Amino acid sequence: MKLGFFASGSGSNFEAVARRCQSGELGAGAAVVICNVPDAGVFERAKELGVAAYLVRRDDFAEGPAFAARLLEILREHGVELILMAGYLRKLPGALLRAYPYRVLNIHPALLPSFGGKGLYGRRVHEAVLEAGCRVTGVTVHLADDKYDHGPIVLQRAVEVREGDTPESLAARVLEVEHQIYGDAVRLFVQNRVRVEHGRVHILA
Numbered sequence: 001m002k003l004g005f006f007a008s009g010s011g012s013n014f015e016a017v018a019r020r021c022q023s024g025e026l027g028a029g030a031a032v033v034i035c036n037v038p039d040a041g042v043f044e045r046a047k048e049l050g051v052a053a054y055l056v057r058r059d060d061f062a063e064g065p066a067f068a069a070r071l072l073e074i075l076r077e078h079g080v081e082l083i084l085m086a087g088y089l090r091k092l093p094g095a096l097l098r099a100y101p102y103r104v105l106n107i108h109p110a111l112l113p114s115f116g117g118k119g120l121y122g123r124r125v126h127e128a129v130l131e132a133g134c135r136v137t138g139v140t141v142h143l144a145d146d147k148y149d150h151g152p153i154v155l156q157r158a159v160e161v162r163e164g165d166t167p168e169s170l171a172a173r174v175l176e177v178e179h180q181i182y183g184d185a186v187r188l189f190v191q192n193r194v195r196v197e198h199g200r201v202h203i204l205a
């Protein structure tokens with residue numbers, strides 16, 4: 001199964017999944033990365049792993065439909081079957097979501113539906129978790145829809161909040177789990193074990 005990644009930043013989730021692909025563990029291949037930030041770290045990682053990477057910015061297109069068409073063109077050229085948003089800080093165009101129904105995943109560094117939504121990304125998520133005094137946080141992989149950090153949940157894993165945690169220490173432990181769980185979610189799709197009914201995911205045995 002060919003994977004397409006959307007990223008805006010460092011791309012460590014892209015790298016973690018791509019490495020598991022290249023080891024043959026997932027039955028999937030990292031086909032392409034699309035990024036909207038010129039100097040994002042993900043470009044370097046893609047180069048190192050030999051994965052094609054494209055810079056595509058919404059602002060380079062006068063019209064939304066032309067932007068969506070370019071994204072779809074790249075995905076189709078690379079035969080992408082499953083899309084992974086990996087730290088992509090924009091919503092994907094509706095036309096793209098419609099072209100890949102229940103085939104667009106997002107990863108979020110908290111247990112949704114808590115601590116998600118517009119503006120809650122990166123350090124701010126962990127700050128909010130600590131501010132609320134939570135004892136547990138975690139990672140969510142979900143199918144993306146037209147709202148930020150929203151859509152049927154595929155996998156979640158909990159991470160304990162420790163006494164004395166800072167946003168940075170918590171982020172680091174959460175990120176380790178992200179790197180595991182995203183590939184695990186991909187494997188469920190490769191095995192054709194994911195069904196969506198009434199907005200909820202069922203994982204077949």
Ligand code: GRF
Pocket residue numbers: 007009010011012013014086087088107108109122175178
């Ligand atoms: C991760 O924490 C991910 O959950 C969130 O954005 C961050 C991206 O990190 N959506 P990276 O670019 O994959 O290193």
